[in-house]
Amino acid sequence: MALAKKRFMKLDGLRQTLLERCRRCAALTIPSLLPPRDHRETDQLLTPYQGLGARAVNNLSAKLLLTLLPAGSPFYRLDVDPEVIAELRDSLGNEKFKTQIEEKLATHEMMGVKLIERNAYRVQMFKILRLLMTTGNAMIETPVKNGKPVEGRLKVHRVDHYVIRRSPSSQPLEIILKEKISIEEVPEGLDRPSPTTGDDGKETQNYDEDNIELFTYCKFNGEMWNVYQEIFGQIVPDTDGNYKPDNFPFLPLTWTLTEGENYGRGHVEEYLGDFISLDGLSQHILEGAAAMAKIIFLVGSNGITNIEDLKAAPNGGFVTGNKDDVTVLQLEKFADFKVALDESQRIERRLANAFLLTDSIRRDAERVTATELRLMAQDLEDALGGVYSVLAQELQYPLALRIVAQLPELPKQVSPSVVTGFEALGRGHDLQKLQGLMDFMMPLGAETVQTWLQMDDYIARVCVALGIDKTGLITPADAVNAMMQQKEQAALIEKIAPQLAQAVSAQMAQGGGAPPAPANQPQPQG
16 A cells, blocks of 8 residues: 555654745745645735835846746757767867867757747746745656656646655655646546445545545655655556656755755745835834824814814815814824834845845936946846856756757767856856957957958857857858959959050050060960
């Protein structure tokens, strides 16, 4: 008998404090990311008193999405072992062989880009980044068939849908996923639980036909992942199997992970104190503003002014009375609310800096140059280098392996490497290196550049760095050489044409005949 449910319940009891912390972070930003326990669709979620949390999470998630999964270009690059390239270059004697290989690999990379677009990876990736930022945990499920990745949409699982156990070195050892399915999705051949007979003799089912629990149990034995699914305490037929780590369909992700812990912590948790303070101040300021906006007139009990006359008087009308008999109730708390407002604004600026909101980097001045804004924005982006490192290792590289496995098979010497995120910030793209080479050579003169730089190879490498297919866009080197020769011949003809014309005219003026031969050739005899 399978024990996935029993194991899930045991590990689930050890993470209730984590879930409460994650739900608190979600409640202050986007409550729907992790609703309260036993939440139903008809239940209303609590609304925070400020909208900065939702704006901050959505803003940073969108920026990370564009950085980690750029539109129209691959987030990984296929590399060949340098020793293999050196051997091929020596055997073939072709200096441009590396560029030709890179062009073919770039074509393969663009196939991966089309696969990402075709299966809407970015939609699910945005959900993942919001969950990671808010709750610190999320898990991707990639489609597999017969033990190998296949095309299909990614599935995203919240932290309250799975439990995980890690080794002291943070390596996942055990994962149990809990899902809800309907009775129509239950495979044939499984025994249904026996109904319960009540005191009145009527039988009652022990399960909800619309919410049947499906458990997926995964355990790592050091080399392979052993996986099976369980319903009603029974193993589902044809679901047990073994997966290599590169083909394992589940990717448990964390924002930051402390050694010795099974679950990660989110970006929101790191600034939870500011979010709590801002939400509390926003509530008090909002309630105070509502009280201050309420207008109440006070009329003295011993005055001569009649309240009914005031109510009935038209705008601009006259009534008998004394102005000192009527006053307006005021809270006289402006100074106190000014302190609360200033403090809330300081907290907002701190959170805006932490979540890369663009208005936070603009200093308070009349003139702020675009270069200054770019430099400040780059400094904030560089501050996320540690986050990029974690996501590159846990998210981008495993995802690249699964994308490459779905495309035409490549030689074993070819492997993907991440070129976005921290790689893009730390080392720079090859395009920047090529541009630096050109900037270094230009002061040496155009003639030196034409002599030493193979322009066709340079343009090919630029196209590879940009992720552009140069077929039909860049003129081949043979055609360029032919065009240059034609231009040189045309220039030579244009240069000597006046001399030929003058010689022909002189010969015709002397009575015709052939034009005189060049001086270095013998004159015709007789």
